[in-house]
Amino acid sequence: MRDSQWSEAEQVELFSNGEVLEMISGMYASAGVHKNAHLVELHHRPGAGVSGLFEVVDAGEVEEPNAPIYLVGTTEKIDPEIKNVVRMSSERGEVVFWEHPNDPGLPGLATASIPERVQAVWGSGSELVDLNTVSYRPLRRAVLKAKFAGQSDWLFLKVLRKDAQLLWRKHVLLYQAGVPVPEVVGTPVDEVVALKTVPGVPMARAIMEARTPPISGGQIVALLTTFPEALSTVEARPAWTDRLSWYAHAARTAVPAQSARIDSLNKRIDDVLHTAERGPRVTNHGDFYEANIFVEDGRICGLIDVDSAGPGYLIDDLACFVGHLAVLPTLDARYSHVPEFVDYYLDEFARYLELQGISVAGLYARSAAVVLTLIAGARDEEDPQWETSAIARLKVAEELFSRVSAPVA
Incomplete structure (x- = not known):
């Protein structure tokens, strides 16, 4: 194995060029099992490393093929004392593998992923009828949703590395303050927080279907300015722009x-x-954008993903919203009308910030910065055109920044 300080560009290349697939096949072959793998998702966390989620299936013709195995590989540093992982060396560096759900950074992932455990912990005597993974970022977090017999709504299970009790407290404080966050169910179990469904539809869907903004800029500002002062005592998390160089x-x-x-x-x-x-x-909020906002009948009726809620700046929430909104046309052609929404919300937010004596140039620059942070996220191993989307995001960021010298009227 070469020097462990291999570059992240080399790590991305290892996961992208098929070399890691040979490592996986070799790992199973050494145990007398023949498997093929393909990359499902690639996650690059600047400064930490690269992780990939792989689907592993039986190789060759098999009369009764086994169910797919989901394997995770990472170049991030994993404690050498951790068990249930396999360490393999390439010519460039080490990759650590584990089979889902035995994530060494998420102790509660198995609790939230294995149906028998979910039913035992959160079923309250009802039968579990459905369990799906909503999102999974290896070593960082996961969200699953469960449905039990006799219940029409999903129960969402948020799996954290740590601080589940803190997230539970944030939800309680916000809910008591009238912020429409999901209501918690019980207390955390194995660093898993259980949350009820919020009403309405994701703002992302409403934006796709509407030709006028589904909620006003004033409603957004009003919501964000009602966050309780009690949250000021929790540890502050950096805004997107604070990590721009990464x-x-x-x-x-x-x-x-x-x-x-x-x-x-x-x-x-x-x-x-x-x-x-x-x-x-x-x-x-700390991560305020359309996918985390739920709307209905022209009002905000739900706000999710409050993990980063705490001390911060209003302008960062507004810029986060604008930046994510501005990249929607790079995701789906049905968002072609969204640039008009961007103009509208920027104008609304600029008016409010000017009244508060806060720099509007800062809003434009921070919005551009948020888009810049989303460029690497355009990578999609299922989409051969992902690089075109990444470059389109760069253009969006440049256009937003151009407003610094040519503000919205």
Whole structure:
């Protein structure tokens, strides 16, 4: 094995060029089992490493094939004392593998993934009739949804590395303050928080179907300014823009041919952020965008993913919303009307910030920064055109930043 300090670009290449698939086949072959694998998802966490989720199936013609195995491989550092993992060396560095749900960073993933355990912990005597994975980021977090007999709504199981009790407390404080977050069910079990379903539909769907903004900018500001002061005592988490250099590195790794444009935009954003007024420190959401907002009949009726809620800045929540909104057309052609929504919300937010004496240039720069952080996330192993989407996001970021010198009227 070569020096362990191999670059993240090399790590991404290892997962992308098929070399890691040979490692997986060899790992099973050494145990006398013949398997083929393909990459389902790739996750690059700047500064930490690269992880991949693989589907592993029987190789060759098999009369009664076994169910697929889901395997995770990572270049992140895993404690050498951790069991239930396999460490394999390539010519470049080490990759650690484990079979789902034995994630060494998520002790409760098995509790939330194995039907018998889910029914025993959260069933309250009812039979579990459905269990699906909503999202999974190896070593970081997972969300599953469960449905029990006699219940029309899903129960969402959020699996954390740590701080499940803190997230539970955040939900309780926000719910008591009238913020429409999901109601908790019981207390955390094995770092898993159980949450009820919120009403309404994701704002992302409402935006796709509507030709006028489904909620007003004023409603967004009103919601964000009702976060309880009690959250100011929790540990602050960095905003997207506070980690911009890391995400710019990930963007360069994803689309190296665009490195000069990415570096230029990164520098210009930094120049603005060093002087632009950020506003007072308040309590904020920390990851506020359309997928986490639920709407119905022109009002906000649900707000999810409050893991990052705590001390922060209103302008960062607003920029997070604008940045994510602006990239929607790169995800689906049905969002072609969204640039008009971006203009509308930027204008609404700019009016409010100006009244508060907060820099509007900072809003534009931070919105561009959020889009820059989303470039690497365009990578999709199931989509051969993902690089085109990544470059389109870079263009969106540049266009948002151009407003710094040519503000919205």
